[in-house]
Amino acid sequence: MxxxxxxxxxxxxxxxxxxxxxxxxxxxxxxxxxxxxxxxxxxxxxxxxxxxxxxxxxxxxxxxxxxxxxxxxxxxxxxxxxxxxxxxxxxxxxxxxxxxxxxxxxxxxxxxxxxxxxxxxxxxxxxxxxxxxxxxxxxxxxxxxxxxxxxxxxxxxxxxxxxxxxxxxxxxxxxxxxxxxxxxxxxxxxxxxxxxxxxxxxxxxxxxxxxxxxxxxSVDARPVQETLKEHIGPVLAEGGVVVIPAFAIGRTTLVIYHLRQLQERGELPDVPVYVDSPMATDAVDIYCRYGLEHNLKVDLLRSSDKCPITAKTMHMVKRLEDSKKLHRKPGPMIIVSASGMLAGGRSVHHVKTRGGDPKNLILLVGYQADGTRGRALIQGKRELKMFGETHTINAKVASIQGLSxxxxxxxxxxxxxxxxxxxxxxxxxxxxxxxxxxxxxxxxxxxxxxxxxxxxxxxxx
Ligand SMILES: [Zn+2]
Structure with missing residues (x-):
């Protein structure tokens, strides 16, 4: 029927x-x-x-x-x-x-x-x-x-x-x-x-x-690492801070992987990389246990100094107090923090504190949905409403697609x-x-x- x-x-x-x-x-x-x-x-x-x-x-x-x-x-x-x-x-x-x-x-x-x-x-x-x-x-x-x-x-x-x-x-x-x-x-x-x-x-x-x-x-076929280096290198050389809003699990892992490769080859300096996400450390552990689903080498993942999804100079920031302390640290450094579309979370706080300085860079690495602060930045808006106040963004803004x-x-x-x-x-x-x-x-x-x-x-x- x-x-x-x-x-x-x-x-x-x-x-x-x-x-x-x-x-x-x-x-x-x-x-x-x-x-x-x-x-x-x-x-x-x-x-x-x-x-x-x-x-x-x-x-x-x-x-x-x-x-x-x-x-x-x-x-x-x-x-x-x-x-x-x-x-x-x-x-x-x-x-x-x-x-x-x-x-x-x-x-x-x-x-x-x-x-x-x-x-x-x-x-x-x-x-x-x-x-x-x-x-x-x-x-x-x-x-x-x-x-x-x-x-x-x-x-x-x-x-x-x-x-x-x-x-x-x-x-x-x-x-x-x-x-x-x-x-x-x-x-x-x-x-x-x-x-x-x-x-x-x-x-x-x-x-x-x-x-x-x-x-x-179609996504830019140029190697992601080349693009990353192009955007990040000059900012670090000037002592600036690179804020990378990234979703805490898939994207953060990918970002760290590429930063690590660039550091290994000496194409990016060994500046501190702060992963400001209580979840990211746990995520590394989960990646180790599900070796068959990805192409990373599990034996390397288990090695404390060679793990490909750990940057050479990486600091995991779990506690909120430590995240707040980060706001006062001077560059050069890289901060990777969730959420990726600046819809909420610690990344919004970092954009608020670092966004005013033209020396810094906000690097968007994933899809930015309509209506999010990330999308507004890509569209060229430089006034962002954060926590009920409007802030002017003078920092450089760039977006990379190959990391999606x-x-x-x-x-x-x-x-x-x-x-x-x-x-x-x-x-x-x-x-x-x-x-x-x-x-x-x-x-x-x-x-x-x-x-x-x-x-x-x-x-x-
Ligand atoms: Zn998804």
């Missing part, structure tokens, strides 16, 4: 990059793929406060492609609102989530406290979306599933993870939803990267939900091209321009049907 057709509802990352959430309904069950937070534009962030469009208690299962907050960050809220069932992801993802979700809860609490103290929130009192405690609660629901193993997670819904080459633990999902084969791409990594292994080939399917973060853009954990347009097309079938593509996880460009390539180069779903649209499979 037609009414029994499974459906898919696009509850996030539909005509936006963030907030990934896709609800699959079959005759007897509901499964949520991804549970990401909306980030960036205020209009998007406000959606995080909307009630979930389904009753969380009615879900049978939640399935996550990877640990990034725009794919996982609403889990604590989902739990808080009544979801008690299992959350499936790969083993490495569970370990990263144990770092990320409590940290996200902490950030939420901090922001609410700060807003209340300074009185700049329009709501009083300002409330966190969820707390550290809520995050801890949801961690108890994590269930691991290894790559390549099938599992029936609900009546009529089976899943299998395949490596997607994006960050540690990331896997695209091959799902059977009431008899329809659906691939949920999550984020797809690049084919030419020093750190992560490449994405697995795409199995046959009826539908593919494909990320379009970089849409039609995302594949560019060519990588995603290459990945799609490994499919022997001609599935229909649902274009998600992109802004208008990127979605349009990706649709064009999918249609013209692969001759696949494609469609870009709207926010909250429900589609019969």
């Amino acid at each position: 037609a009414n029994d057709n499974p459906t898919l509802e696009f509850l996030g990352a539909a005509r936006s990059v963030t907030g990934s959430k896709f609800l699959a309904r079959t005759k007897n069950s509901q499964v949520l793929f991804e549970c990401g937070m909306f980030q960036g534009l205020k209009e998007l962030r406000l959606r995080n406060w909307n009630p979930f469009p389904m009753n969380p208690a009615d879900l049978e299962a939640v399935v996550l492609t990877h640990a990034h907050i725009d794919h996982s960050g609403m889990l604590p809220r989902l739990t808080k609102m009544g979801y008690e069932g299992p959350i499936y992801c790969t083993p490495a993802s569970t370990e990263l989530l144990r770092l990320l979700l409590p940290d996200a809860g902490y950030l939420q609490e901090q922001e609410a406290n700060y807003a209340n103290k300074k009185g700049y929130s329009k709501h009083s009192p300002a409330l966190p979306l969820f707390t550290r405690e809520d995050a801890q609660e949801s961690l108890g629901q994590l269930r691991t599933l290894d790559y390549g193993k099938s599992l029936e997670v609900a009546d009529g819904v089976t899943i299998k993870f395949h490596p997607s080459g994006h960050i540690l633990g990331a896997g695209f999902v091959e799902a059977d939803i009431g008899g329809r084969k659906v691939i949920v791409s999550g984020d797809i990594g690049s084919y030419e990267r020093e750190v992560m292994a490449e994405p697995s080939d795409l199995p046959d399917a009826d539908y593919v939900l494909v990320e379009s973060t970089y849409g039609g853009r 954990a995302h594949g560019d347009s060519d990588d995603v097309l290459r990945w799609l091209g490994t499919s022997k079938a001609k599935p229909k593509a649902f274009l998600v996880h992109g802004e208008d321009e990127g979605l349009h460009a990706m649709g064009k390539r999918v249609g013209e180069e692969l001759h696949w049907k494609h469609y870009t779903p709207n926010y909250l649209e429900k589609i019969k499979l």
Whole structure:
């Protein structure tokens, strides 16, 4: 019967990059793929406060492609609102989530406290979306599933993870939803990267939900290290401070890896590199334990002086007091700190203290979502609102793309091209321009049907 057709509802990352959430309904069950937070534009962030469009208690299962907050960050809220069932992801993802979700809860609490103290929130009192405690609660629901193993997670819904080459633990999902084969791409990594292994080939399917973060853009093919050296070298020579906002797990590892290589070859001076993130040290440890997923040499990772993801003169800054002390230290030095889009966290404090000095450099190394301070800087804005006040940025601003954990347009097309079938593509996880460009390539180069779903649209499979 037609009414029994499974459906898919696009509850996030539909005509936006963030907030990934896709609800699959079959005759007897509901499964949520991804549970990401909306980030960036205020209009998007406000959606995080909307009630979930389904009753969380009615879900049978939640399935996550990877640990990034725009794919996982609403889990604590989902739990808080009544979801008690299992959350499936790969083993490495569970370990990263144990770092990320409590940290996200902490950030939420901090922001609410700060807003209340300074009185700049329009709501009083300002409330966190969820707390550290809520995050801890949801961690108890994590269930691991290894790559390549099938599992029936609900009546009529089976899943299998395949490596997607994006960050540690990331896997695209091959799902059977009431008899329809659906691939949920999550984020797809690049084919030419020093750190992560490449994405697995795409199995046959009826539908593919494909990320379009970089849409039609190809990333500058020039070696990243050359570009890094070009930007950083002169600033350090002048005694300046380089602030690199980077997401604490995938990106920070990559940044440190390249800085280390440059230092090893004597192309960058051995200035202090401060990794101002309580999570980054734990992340190195997790990278060591999941050697098969990346291309780094595990024996080197275990060596204290040769570890490729430790800079030669690296200092891990865990405690908040030490982070505050950093603000008074003179250059030359490099500070790597989260969040990567300057949406919050310690990196915003560093931009606030270092951004006024023209000798310094703010180096953006990842995707900058619409509405974030990072995007504003790339667009040439030099007045940033931080902690309720406007600050003028006189420091140099540069942006490097080759360090993204995302594949560019060519990588995603290459990945799609490994499919022997001609599935229909649902274009998600992109802004208008990127979605349009990706649709064009999918249609013209692969001759696949494609469609870009709207926010909250429900589609019969
Ligand atoms: Zn991601």
